[in-house]
Amino acid sequence: xxxxxxxxxxxxxxxxxxxxxxxxxxxxxxxxxxxxxxxxxxxxxxxxxxxxxxxxxxxxxxxxxxxxxxxxxxxxxxxxxxxxxxxxxxxxxxxxxxxxxxxxxxxxxxxxxxxxxxxxxxxxxxxxxxxxxxxxxxxxxxxxxxxxxxxxxxxxxxxxxxxxxxxxxxxxxxxxxxxxxxxxxxxxxxxxxxxxxxxxxxxxxxxxxxxxxxxxxxxxxxxxxxxxxxxxxxxxxxxxxxxxxxxxxxxxxxxxxxxx
Numbered sequence: 001x002x003x004x005x006x007x008x009x010x011x012x013x014x015x016x017x018x019x020x021x022x023x024x025x026x027x028x029x030x031x032x033x034x035x036x037x038x039x040x041x042x043x044x045x046x047x048x049x050x051x052x053x054x055x056x057x058x059x060x061x062x063x064x065x066x067x068x069x070x071x072x073x074x075x076x077x078x079x080x081x082x083x084x085x086x087x088x089x090x091x092x093x094x095x096x097x098x099x100x101x102x103x104x105x106x107x108x109x110x111x112x113x114x115x116x117x118x119x120x121x122x123x124x125x126x127x128x129x130x131x132x133x134x135x136x137x138x139x140x141x142x143x144x145x146x147x148x149x150x151x152x153x154x155x156x157x158x159x160x161x162x163x164x165x166x167x168x169x170x171x172x173x174x175x176x177x178x179x180x181x182x183x184x185x186x187x188x189x190x191x192x193x194x195x196x197x198x199x200x201x202x203x204x205x206x207x208x209x210x211x212x213x214x215x216x217x218x219x220x221x222x223x224x225x226x227x228x229x230x231x232x233x234x235x236x237x238x239x240x241x242x243x244x245x246x247x248x249x250x251x252x253x254x255x256x257x258x259x260x
Contacts, residue, residue: 039076040154
């Protein structure tokens with residue numbers, strides 16, 4: 001059975017660099033090395049114009065790839081209750097402008113693809129067979145939502161269960177909510193109903209938040225933004241029925257911290 005390292009796609013799935021590479025240009029994860037040591041890793045992918053990546057410094061390409069990955073944060077996790085390890089327990093990684101060499105690992109910059117990210121991760125002392133980027137409704141978030149004071153703030157990827165069928169259902173719910181939002185906002189703009197806030201340009205776009213519940217993976221939170229107030233629903237995905245059924249049976253919740 002393959003040993004896969006899961007990365008959270010941190011909100012950039014629609015960026016052009018994300019679409020052209022591994023699905024997200026900002027990825028992060030918390031995982032354990034083969035010796036049990038915990039590590040936090042965040043990597044950014046950037047598109048570099050040919051003018052820049054073909055530029056030579058001292059006769060050597062400054063950057064050898066059109067899509068370049070860079071280690072934004074890499075540190076051991078010693079204190080599981082805070083983020084101070086990013087200052088106190090950084091993992092030292094070479095950072096220079098010399099051309100990439102396959103036998104010189106680890107290094108801070110590399111081609112932004114699955115192969116080189118995997119090679120970088122394994123060079124730290126891991127033995128994964130592949131990586132998987134989990135975007136938006138995939139259900140993996142590195143940092144816990146409102147953990148009790150003094151408790152672990154990380155969700156380790158080893159504890160995450162990747163469920164493509166459930167992700168497909170969540171995406172179907174998203175599409176239904178998107179169409180509801182689009183229709184209601186367009187009608188509100190046409191009728192000048194004042195239910196939503198619209199752009200001065202006269203155009204309107206769906207604007208809502210949808211995310212997976214931290215404890216119950218079959219539940220989605222929906223937050224909609226109205227003119228002067230918000231509303232919050234909980235959507236439960238069933239074994240039967242359609243996305244429309246699940247959205248129509250959503251239960252409105254107290255706003256709590258999501259209020260205006």
